[in-house]
């Protein structure tokens with residue numbers, strides 16, 4: 001951490017200390033009007049340094065959140081926004097969130113000191129009087145506890161605050177209406193890379209994804225707590241940027257593959273346009289769907305969900321990314337390539353609800369859901385399967401070498417064919433063994449909650465709750481993640 005950061009942080013800490021005595025729940029009408037304050041800001045930094053600056057502030061009628069739940073006590077998210085009333089030194093609003101910068105800082109370029117700027121947005125209920133807006137981040141030197149890293153005073157009467165005006169290019173549709181935004185979770189789907197002629201396809205795609213969502217728990221049971229709307233601002237071109245293929249498009253929110261240099265990672269480059277379009281409706285969560293058939297997507301907690309729609313796996317990608325963006329669910333897989341280094345520093349309990357470092361086996365965060373009597377950690381054949389993989393790969397590498405030598409020596413083609421057949425046979429033999437072990441444990445632990453090693457991009461030291469669930473593979477989220485998502489639904493609706 002740089003010295004520049006410590007000095008203001010100490011001041012803010014002293015200020016926050018004086019606020020510790022504020023008690024009781026916050027009455028919405030005492031501090032807010034029924035409107036949304038949108039704060040656009042820049043976050044700039046590398047692995048060590050970080051700075052914030054405010055870009056622009058906006059006003060729009062209607063607050064989408066539940067006015068009875070102004071404080072987010074879930075302790076979920078890499079960052080927190082906290083809003084204090086300056087008149088009576090009271091915390092009047094808080095919400096956890098994540099940012100793409102939080103991921104960038106763990107990449108190789110950030111480690112080399114290359115600074116990058118990201119434009120982002122926070123929403124809060126519109127305050128009646130002056131407030132102190134504080135952003136807290138998890139300090140890696142202090143076991144990831146939340147520490148203030150930025151603060152600024154905001155005057156709601158400031159003449160420079162931009163009043164939202166609808167944009168004639170935006171077409172708004174209602175998909176599901178259950179009542180007032182205060183009482184419901186308000187989802188908005190935004191079209192990316194849909195031309196004007198694709199309006200019907202956009203509506204079909206939104207309906208399809210909405211169907212997928214409400215076919216899965218806990219959304220299925222709580223469908224009556226949701227409103228779903230969608231906005232189409234037609235894109236000039238169809239599809240999105242695919243930099244590694246030299247494809248660039250003029251599209252509504254400038255989504256691009258290869259985010260953080262990971263080919264399948266699809267994120268939005270034009271947050272400003274995204275937020276302008278989303279502001280057409282009151283919303284709690286934004287989902288951007290791209291008219292594209294390549295596999296990819298992304299999801300950032302309380303920022304947005306992004307997915308393509310025409311890949312055979314798009315529906316699974318949507319649910320997975322929505323899990324990140326809506327529930328702050330962590331990735332449970334550990335075999336795919338990622339761009340992060342030490343995304344979860346050793347010895348620190350991750351803030352996400354669905355993975356644990358198991359630092360204290362006596363108090364696992366999903367202890368109340370554990371299957372009675374289950375072994376902790378729960379053996380699931382991980383080492384057995386890994387050893388077979390290593391053995392298989394060594395044998396395959398050896399056979400490949402032998403084949404190469406024979407080819408160089410222009411050996412008899414029959415001889416090569418025999419080795420090639422042996423290679424195929426070896427691959428199948430080991431793969432079947434691995435599958436068998438996997439299936440044995442899958443059958444053994446189906447629907448059971450334990451503590452399974454391997455999660456959060458790491459085969460060791462991080463644990464997930466079920467042998468095979470949504471954030472690990474695909475399909476249902478699993479009980480632990482479902483509970484976390486349900487907490488969010490209850491936070492945003494009543």
Ligand SMILES: [Zn+2]
Nearest residue numbers: 320324330331
């Ligand atoms: Zn993921």
